[in-house]
Amino acid sequence: MTAFYSWVAALAASGILPGDFQYPFLVRGFLSVLVLAPVLGGLSHLVVTRRMAFFSAALGQAALTGVAIGLLVGEPINAPYGGMFGFCLVSTLAMVYVKRHATLPSDTLIGVFHALTLGLGLCLLVALTRQFNVHQVESVLFGSLLTVTDGDLALLVAVGVVVGALLLRQYNALVLDSLNPPLASVTGADSAYLEYLFAFLLALSIVVSLKVIGALLVESLVVVPAAAARNLARSTRGYLVWSIGVAFLAGIGGLGVSTRLLVPTGGAVVLAASLLFFLTLLARLFMPRTAQDVPTPGRANA
């Protein structure tokens, strides 16, 4: 990758690319956004349709706890992926299983998991402060391009390919199951399998996004792009395309603001996404109303 970074730096020095591209961390950040936008944007509209925004927030907090567990078992500060993937995926399985079989409302159950994982994560982090420079964990909380390595980028691409492939393979079934689970069952779709699969893909995507977006804000990027896209889209395909487009614009915009103003990348990306949401809200006021403007039913209980 060094030769690639040198080539990009030479383009930046000659004025073909913006001057900031002379720094490898910014090139890695740009490439991360290129991969993250289709992954998170693609999942985003399904997250909103399946009403899994709160579930995503709980997964972000679980990833933070996973970082603490990874550090405690001896993983390096720059790649505690064993703890993150392990704890997040097991939490995902537990949340989906309990949600499917408990009689309590799903948001209550997710709230319990949310509080449990956050409480555990905070206790572990405080224990870590006695033994570790905890300031480096801040980048996991708020996101920082400066901590993204070539290895992280490779993992991001690998997870992006796997998530993209599985999403494409099951896309129609997932959309139908999100909009109308009984109808999806009639067509032969296994609703339980789809629910576990989607939650698993969401957890994978959230874990690999942590270094760029941060644990506290990652759920925003799987909710806001779809919310903005919903204001503009006239079809399911449009919904998907607009979600990816908004995620990409928010990523690039946030990256630029973060680099110029030296603010955390996650915060800048989420602010950019929120700005786009309000712009689409304004745009919607000037768009002619159509039959699609009636609210979609979605999953009543997800």
Next chain:
Amino acid sequence: MPEREVRSPSQRRELVGVIRVGVAVLAVAWIYAGSQAADTSGTRGLLTYQALMADLPAGEQLLFRELQEGLLEAERDRAVMKRWPDPSALEADGIPPFARDATTKGPTYAWRRLQNGTTVNYLGIPSASDAPAWLLLIQEPEPGSPPDPAPDDEEHHRLPDGIVLHISVWKHADGSRLEVALAPLPQARGWVQIVGRAPVPAVATP
């Protein structure tokens, strides 16, 4: 359209499936974490903008050491006078690297102190174009902030009055071409933090 019966798995079958997948996930995560914990290479745990002092050329290692010594003298002045000394004062006292040792080879450095609030920079710009620039970043706590429980280590220095400073040493390859400006977040401007040793995993610390 042919009729199809779709049976959802029983709760027990589903639970067994969930436990199987969960155990598989934990096994893979444990194997990965174990392999990472067993890796004892020196660069392990370094962030993208950090480099080990031991990997630097001899001349730069010497300057890093001198900066550590010069910092201790500056901290002593800071504790007594309640303000950071100017590089010229440290040079007058013969404290390296601010005072150049005539016996050492290599580029000379023009040192400046830059300060904005609680952020202090000692910036050394070399005379030679091929030499790196050096930066000593000192972050004081905000007035009135609670006591910092951080242990004394390479990045945390405790003054006699109990104030804990965050210290880091940086170098930049652009050297003499570098703009003279305060760098509160040096890594965002291409600086590389030089550390004496990589962060130690928590389990390895008693």
